[in-house]
Amino acid sequence: MLSVHHVGVQTDDFDNCLNWYLDFFEAKQMWQLDRFSRLTLQRLPGIRRLTEVGVGDVRFHLFDRATHTGRTALPDDFQFQHVCLAVDDAEDLPRIRLRWVRLYQSGRYRFALPDPPTEIVTDADGVQSLYLFDVNGLELEFTHVPEDHR
Numbered sequence: 350m351l352s353v354h355h356v357g358v359q360t361d362d363f364d365n366c367l368n369w370y371l372d373f374f375e376a377k378q379m380w381q382l383d384r385f386s387r388l389t390l391q392r393l394p395g396i397r398r399l400t401e402v403g404v405g406d407v408r409f410h411l412f413d414r415a416t417h418t419g420r421t422a423l424p425d426d427f428q429f430q431h432v433c434l435a436v437d438d439a440e441d442l443p444r445i446r447l448r449w450v451r452l453y454q455s456g457r458y459r460f461a462l463p464d465p466p467t468e469i470v471t472d473a474d475g476v477q478s479l480y481l482f483d484v485n486g487l488e489l490e491f492t493h494v495p496e497d498h499r
Contacts (some may be wrong), residue, residue, distance in 0.1 A: 355401065355408035356432055360485050362459060363398055363413040369458045369484045370411060372449060376404040382418045408436060421486035431480065431488035439493040442469045442479045461486035474498050478496050 360366035370376055381400040384485070387397060402409050422428045436442060446466045452458060459476035478492045485490035 354406075355410045357410045357412065358483070358485060358487060359417065360411060361417040362484070363411065363421045364414075365459050366411050367392055367400060367402070368408055369452065370402050373452055373483075374402070374404040374407075374409075376402040376409070379403050379408070389438050403434075416450075429487075431490050433490040433492055436491055436493050439477050442477055442491055442493060445478055445491050446481070458484050460484050 355462060358366065358370075371378065379401040381398065382472065383398050385393075385396055385399070393412065395412050395414040397415055398437065399410060399412040402411065425440070436445070446469065449466050453463075460482070462482045464477060464482055469477055469479045471477045476492060476498060477493045478490055480490050481489060482488055
């Protein structure tokens with residue numbers, strides 16, 4: 350049996366990213382590091398800070414690197430295309446969409462991509478999905494799967 354422990358998110362603006370994840374997900378900062386193992390330094394040259402934020406059972410490890418180029422990946426570059434997070438109630442989807450819009454319109458955050466969230470779509474099985482970008486331009490999907498399709 351597998352489960353996801355955390356999702357690692359590299360950013361070029363640590364404070365912008367951290368504050369957005371805390372606000373958007375209504376998350377809590379769990380811990381922060383600024384000293385790293387030899388293995389971490391080999392895998393992530395230039396890493397400066399790493400913090401974990403959590404909401405429910407979901408954890409994000411946010412980190413910055415001195416060597417980050419400041420560019421977002423091109424759509425055809427190799428990267429995870431998106432991460433999908435499940436919600437228990439379909440009514441959460443419009444609230445999530447509205448929270449993103451309000452944070453974007455607040456002007457408090459710099460977004461790598463100004464694209465708004467998609468509309469909420471429903472497939473033939475009644476599964477509903479919403480797609481949006483975080484402040485780094487990473488795509489997140491939020492989905493609700495009806496009880497009879499789980």
